[in-house]
Amino acid sequence: MANGGSGGGDVFDVRKVRRLVELMNEHELAEIDLKQADQRIRLRRGQDPILTAGVTTAPASPPAVAPTAPVVEAPPAASPAAEDPSAAYITSPMVGTFYTASSPDSHDFVNVGDQVNAETVVCILEAMKVFNEIPAECSGKIVARLVENGDAIEFGQKLFQIQPN
Structure with missing residues (x-):
């Protein structure tokens, strides 16, 4: 601001x-x-992120402008029925557009079931025409992806559910 x-x-x-x-x-x-x-x-910085089981978020960047491509409403991906108290969440450190891969022809950075460490890039968020790699910031197993490729994302929004090691 x-x-x-x-x-x-x-x-x-x-x-x-x-x-x-x-x-x-x-x-x-x-x-x-x-x-x-x-x-x-x-x-x-925006509001304090919602953290569970010691997961930290990356530093916030300035708010982004609305995405240039139209956003298509889609049901959330594999959302857990009940919140698992031992689960942690990877949250968005900024406003932007969520992408699962570096390009449409590339494989997803991570999939449900993958093991990640703190440095593992899990997605890209586009903000103000800049593509920002988002690391997991904790070690564990990806349990669920909570957003779809191309979704508009808010600061602090849960992106992935992770079962910490």
Whole structure:
């Protein structure tokens, strides 16, 4: 979020805002509040992610614009009937479009039943025409994919259910 002071319609340089977001990510900052003359910018990560069984999320990026392709409504993939208290979830660190593979001709990064570790890339989220690889961030077995390829994703939305090792 950016809040301008009494700058009379001044627009912040997008490159500077992006650099501030990069600094937030590099230094794992939750908030930056800068004032210079009559301008002010305040950047804050979104709401705290929902975490289960010690799963952490990647640092948040700035909100993305709506996807350019139309979103087709589809029923969620293999959704568990009841929440398993021992399960963990891989959640989205940003708003964007969910993709299961790096290209339409490629194999999915992970499938239900696959074993993953913290560094395993499980999907790609497209935000502002940038493709961001999303790691599992914990070790375990993929139990369910909770969204479909091409779905519009919100910050903190559950993407995969994982049974931790």
